Amino acid sequence: MKKSLLIFILLSLTSAIQAQDETFGNIKLMQLYLDKNQLEKVEDLYDDKEDLLSKSWMALERLAISFERREKFKEAIDTYRKIIISFNKSAHDKILATSARAIVSADYERTKLPFYYYKLALLNTQLFGKTHEYTRDIDRKRFKTSAEGFIGLCRKVRCDEGDLKLLEDLLQEKITVDVSKIYRRSWFLSLDLMSWQDRVTLVARSGGARFNLLGTAMGSCIGGGRKWENVDYEIDFEGCLAVASATVSSQSTGISYEQASVPIKSFFVGPGFYTKSFSDNVLVGLQLPVKYRTGEWTNPSEELYTFERGTSIEVGYFLQTKIKIKNISLRTRLGKVLPNPGSLWSIGAIYEF
Amino acid sequence: MFKKQHYLFLILPIMMIGFTFDAHAYPNFIGHGYNACITCHYNPFGNGPINDYGRAVSATAIGSRGWYDDNKPEDLISQESGFFFKESKNKNFRPSAAYRGLFLQRNFREKAETSEYIHMQADVNLVTKFGDRDQFISSFSFGYAPIPRSLQNTPAADTIDTFRSREHYIGIRPVQSFGIYAGLMDKPFGIRVSEHVAYSRTTPQLTMDDQAHGVLLHYNTPMFEAGANVFVGNMAQEADLRMKGTAATFEVTMFERNRFGLSYLSQSNTLLNVGAMAMHIRAGLDHGNSLLFEVGKVNKKAKLIESVKDEMYGMFQNHIRAKRGFYILNSIEYYKNASDKSYRVRFGPSLQYFPMTRVELRIDLNNTRNFNQQISTKDRWDLMGQIHLWL
Numbered sequence: 001m002k003k004s005l006l007i008f009i010l011l012s013l014t015s016a017i018q019a020q021d022e023t024f025g026n027i028k029l030m031q032l033y034l035d036k037n038q039l040e041k042v043e044d045l046y047d048d049k050e051d052l053l054s055k056s057w058m059a060l061e062r063l064a065i066s067f068e069r070r071e072k073f074k075e076a077i078d079t080y081r082k083i084i085i086s087f088n089k090s091a092h093d094k095i096l097a098t099s100a101r102a103i104v105s106a107d108y109e110r111t112k113l114p115f116y117y118y119k120l121a122l123l124n125t126q127l128f129g130k131t132h133e134y135t136r137d138i139d140r141k142r143f144k145t146s147a148e149g150f151i152g153l154c155r156k157v158r159c160d161e162g163d164l165k166l167l168e169d170l171l172q173e174k175i176t177v178d179v180s181k182i183y184r185r186s187w188f189l190s191l192d193l194m195s196w197q198d199r200v201t202l203v204a205r206s207g208g209a210r211f212n213l214l215g216t217a218m219g220s221c222i223g224g225g226r227k228w229e230n231v232d233y234e235i236d237f238e239g240c241l242a243v244a245s246a247t248v249s250s251q252s253t254g255i256s257y258e259q260a261s262v263p264i265k266s267f268f269v270g271p272g273f274y275t276k277s278f279s280d281n282v283l284v285g286l287q288l289p290v291k292y293r294t295g296e297w298t299n300p301s302e303e304l305y306t307f308e309r310g311t312s313i314e315v316g317y318f319l320q321t322k323i324k325i326k327n328i329s330l331r332t333r334l335g336k337v338l339p340n341p342g343s344l345w346s347i348g349a350i351y352e353f
Numbered sequence: 354m355f356k357k358q359h360y361l362f363l364i365l366p367i368m369m370i371g372f373t374f375d376a377h378a379y380p381n382f383i384g385h386g387y388n389a390c391i392t393c394h395y396n397p398f399g400n401g402p403i404n405d406y407g408r409a410v411s412a413t414a415i416g417s418r419g420w421y422d423d424n425k426p427e428d429l430i431s432q433e434s435g436f437f438f439k440e441s442k443n444k445n446f447r448p449s450a451a452y453r454g455l456f457l458q459r460n461f462r463e464k465a466e467t468s469e470y471i472h473m474q475a476d477v478n479l480v481t482k483f484g485d486r487d488q489f490i491s492s493f494s495f496g497y498a499p500i501p502r503s504l505q506n507t508p509a510a511d512t513i514d515t516f517r518s519r520e521h522y523i524g525i526r527p528v529q530s531f532g533i534y535a536g537l538m539d540k541p542f543g544i545r546v547s548e549h550v551a552y553s554r555t556t557p558q559l560t561m562d563d564q565a566h567g568v569l570l571h572y573n574t575p576m577f578e579a580g581a582n583v584f585v586g587n588m589a590q591e592a593d594l595r596m597k598g599t600a601a602t603f604e605v606t607m608f609e610r611n612r613f614g615l616s617y618l619s620q621s622n623t624l625l626n627v628g629a630m631a632m633h634i635r636a637g638l639d640h641g642n643s644l645l646f647e648v649g650k651v652n653k654k655a656k657l658i659e660s661v662k663d664e665m666y667g668m669f670q671n672h673i674r675a676k677r678g679f680y681i682l683n684s685i686e687y688y689k690n691a692s693d694k695s696y697r698v699r700f701g702p703s704l705q706y707f708p709m710t711r712v713e714l715r716i717d718l719n720n721t722r723n724f725n726q727q728i729s730t731k732d733r734w735d736l737m738g739q740i741h742l743w744l
Contacts, residue, residue: 067424070424070426071424071426072424073424074423074424075424195698195722195724197722197729197731197732213729214729214730214731215729216722216723216724216725216729216730218724246729247724247725247726247727247728247729248729249727249728249729251731258727258728260726260727261726277675278640278642278673278674278675278676279638279639279640279642279673279674280639281638281639281642282638282639282640282642282671282673282674284673284675284681319702321671321673321681321683323638323642323644323671325638330644330671332671332683332685334683334700334702334720341731341732342722342731342732343700343720343722343732345685345700345720347669347685
């Protein structure tokens with residue numbers, strides 16, 4: 001029995017030594033690949049020997065460096081975290097639980113925690129700084145919070161203050177982009193070239209037969225409004241008076257009607273909304289106008305016909321884009337006012353005070 | 354009243370451009386800082402195959418990286434933008450292939466709605482280039498191209514082969530800033546927008562099948578770009594139909610990312626004289642956004658009958674980069690035939706998506722409105738879905 005146990009121990013020892021030799025051999029190879037900047041080979045080797053190499057902090061450290069060099073920041077962060085949890089957990093927990101003043105160098109001098117904390121702070125700062133073009137602010141803030149957390153830990157273990165200050169400056173630069181969520185108020189004037197189509201209905205006094213007329217109007221709309229904007233959104237309330245000229249003709253076979261240069265007046269009022277998701281100066285949004293319209297179309301025979309509505313109040317929507325250049329903006333809008341056929345569009349300029 | 358409104362329509366965009374003093378492929382990509390076509394294309398005025406740099410830009414600045422691993426380095430994506438996903442080892446030969454298909458619904462959601470799918474382009478191209486600065490170049494494209502719609506069901510259609518070359522030329526650039534090209538090319542005039550049905554392209558007759566054999570001179574510096582083209586018509590066409598003449602264009606860079614230009618065209622065949630002039634502005638805004646603006650006047654004189662037509666067009670387009678790979682376009686076009694009082698305005702929002710390099714998807718909705726003193730007509734809506742693939 002004792003003999004069997006001895007053999008088992010010897011075999012286990014031999015196997016452990018062989019595994020250790022193999023691990024060291026692979027770590028050397030990983031370092032060689034790093035030196036030659038063959039980063040994909042570092043990761044391939046780790047993937048092949050993951051069972052063995054995942055137990056070595058030296059291998060994981062080289063893997064993290066490889067990820068970092070390839071700008072695979074998230075993988076690098078995961079790897080450094082794994083090193084801390086797997087190999088430095090007790091020291092890490094103690095640092096977390098202890099105030100900065102109470103920490104002494106003996107708490108971390110036998111570990112590489114200062115290096116790992118710095119790397120984690122740096123990598124999160126990198127993610128925060130480099131993802132602003134395609135990552136939502138809310139997600140980016142997680143990187144910033146995380147970076148600040150590791151800067152704090154790094155300070156606890158006496159990392160170089162100059163290095164930490166640099167990271168804080170890098171984080172601060174991006175913070176200035178989203179400092180203000182406060183809505184600023186201002187007034188604006190607008191001038192648009194606008195076109196729309198009106199449905200006009202002529203009704204026979206006897207019998208009540210209805211004849212559809214279509215008016216195509218083109219005119220200028222001058223107005224203004226109040227707006228509230230912050231770094232993300234712009235909300236406004238706008239009114240404008242459109243003075244237009246229309247051609248009106250019949251769409252019904254039962255009546256012939258043609259009238260050109262009909263004076264039309266319309267008043268548009270309503271709230272609008274823009275998002276600045278794409279750029280601070282190129283805004284895309286929606287407007288919900290209410291339209292009050294009067295038209296001076298001629299009744300072909302007062303005895304025979306009457307217009308169903310001389311004036312009307314209608315509701316619609318605009319999809320709008322605005323390109324801001326200093327305090328002047330170029331705006332285009334395309335939408336529809338119900339129940340009219342056709343679209344309603346405009347192109348114009350806005351002056352913001 | 355109408356005249357004043359026309360004036361407003363023209364003056365507003367000019368006024369806006371005037372304020373872009375510090376405003377910080379397709380001509381729209383001036384928004385990314387690419388002022389000149391030759392940066393990304395072999396043809397100095399765009400169109401046709403893109404060069405290695407253009408492929409890399411398309412992969413790493415234009416195309417989305419949504420389909421790639423978040424951590425895939427840009428240089429690796431750039432390397433895969435070459436022909437058949439490889440970085441070219443050979444310096445002298447650059448093969449490529451391209452396909453464009455269009456799903457077109459005319460009179461969208463009307464009783465007269467019609468749908469069709471058009472293979473607009475399916476061709477292969479070989480560029481050869483030699484010299485230490487690639488100063489000797491040739492480009493040859495060949496493939497399928499549909500019979501132009503205006504010639505379909507006419508005797509002229511029989512003379513056109515659906516498999517043909519729409520571009521082939523040789524060129525030399527003795528110095529970086531100057532080049533001479535000879536062969537079948539598009540004529541340099543105005544802003545070469547990709548929408549070949551734009552009034553700015555159809556009115557001066559410079560659309561997808563209007564290339565001509567000729568000699569093109571090109572001069573380009575960061576501040577100034579100019580081109581002059583003397584052409585004798587497309588030699589594959591019957592002699593009577595060949596448009597012969599000259600075209601010239603120049604653009605001046607103003608305030609870094611804005612370009613102001615003028616263009617001139619004079620061409621004729623045995624049936625028609627066409628003269629055209631245009632003024633154009635391209636303005637690059639921040640974050641890849643841009644504005645294009647062009648106004649032009651075209652004079653057409655028929656030779657066999659007494660007929661003169663003066664036409665005017667205007668084109669305004671904003672190109673909004675919603676996120677990398679995804680753009681929102683808004684085009685407003687104006688067309689007027691001076692001989693009658695009517696005019697047309699086309700309002701067209703579009704979505705353009707480059708999910709990855711080599712793939713472009715696009716949806717356009719065109720709303721055309723006729724303004725007429727006699728009759729009021731319903732708007733016309735056309736829906737277009739496009740796919741553009743290249744290798």
